[in-house]
Amino acid sequence: MTLNADLDAIDWKILRELQDNGRMTNVELSQRVGISAPPCLRRVRRLEENGVIRGYRALLNGPSLGMEVVAFCLVGLKHQADHELKAFAELTRNWPHVREAWMVSGESDFLLHCSTSDIGTFQTFVIEELTSSPNVDTVRTALTIRKVKDEAPVRI
Numbered sequence: 001m002t003l004n005a006d007l008d009a010i011d012w013k014i015l016r017e018l019q020d021n022g023r024m025t026n027v028e029l030s031q032r033v034g035i036s037a038p039p040c041l042r043r044v045r046r047l048e049e050n051g052v053i054r055g056y057r058a059l060l061n062g063p064s065l066g067m068e069v070v071a072f073c074l075v076g077l078k079h080q081a082d083h084e085l086k087a088f089a090e091l092t093r094n095w096p097h098v099r100e101a102w103m104v105s106g107e108s109d110f111l112l113h114c115s116t117s118d119i120g121t122f123q124t125f126v127i128e129e130l131t132s133s134p135n136v137d138t139v140r141t142a143l144t145i146r147k148v149k150d151e152a153p154v155r156i
Contacts, residue, residue, distance in 0.1 A: 005047075005050055005052050007052070010033055010034070010035060010043065011043060011047065011052075012156060013032070013033040013034070014029065014033050014040070014043055014044060014047065015047070015052070015053070015156050016156055017029055017032050017033060018044070018053065019152045019154070019156065020152075022056045022057075026040055026041045026044070029044070062115055066117050067115045067116065067117055068116075068117060068118060069114075069115065069116045069117070069118060069119055069121070069122050069143065070113075070114070070115050070143075070144040070147075071114045071115075071116075071122055071141055071142060071143045071144060072111060072112065072113055072114070072141070072142045072144070073110075073111070073112040073114060073126065073130060073139055073140070073141050073142075074104075074107075074108035074110070074111055074112075074138075074139070074140040074141075074142075075088070075108060075109060075110040075111075075112060075130070075136060075138070075139050076107065076108050076109055076136075076137045076138035076139075077109045077110075077135045077136060077137055078135050078136070078137040079135055080109060084135050085103060085109065087134070087135070088109070088110060088133070088135060088136070089101065089103065089110075091133055092110070092112060095125070095129060095130075097114045097115060097116050097121070097122070097125045098112045098113070098114055099113050099114065099115050100112070100113040101113070108138075108140070112130075119143075122141075122143075126139060126141060
């Protein structure tokens with residue numbers, strides 16, 4: 001495994017702890033990783049400045065907020081020139097129902113993770129916005145049944 005950052009054992013402990021609970025205080029974090037608070041805070045700031053820690057956010061419960069439908073869309077483009085890929089990627093940034101978008105290899109060009117309040121809203125998005133977008137050739141959708149695993153995006 002090639003690392004893009006110079007991390008020691010304490011840095012790895014900090015990352016594990018923050019990934020499990022990003023709201024803990026620096027004092028609690030320092031106690032958990034076995035160093036005093038000032039150097040712990042310096043390490044966290046260095047990890048943030050170096051881009052190892054990209055940010056912090058609350059993980060919301062979609063269904064409790066009325067977002068009942070989670071679906072994935074596999075999108076194939078007619079043309080895959082660099083400017084065409086960038087243009088579609090830019091479109092995804094303006095669609096509030098698209099929560100994550102990945103450029104992928106294989107039969108499709110993009111994988112979109114979507115969340116909507118109901119199936120009708122999702123269908124409207126797919127028909128009126130996604131499939132009618134410039135350069136879109138194919139769209140395959142998959143409605144989710146239930147989430148069976150929910151881990152942090154990066155395994156450490």
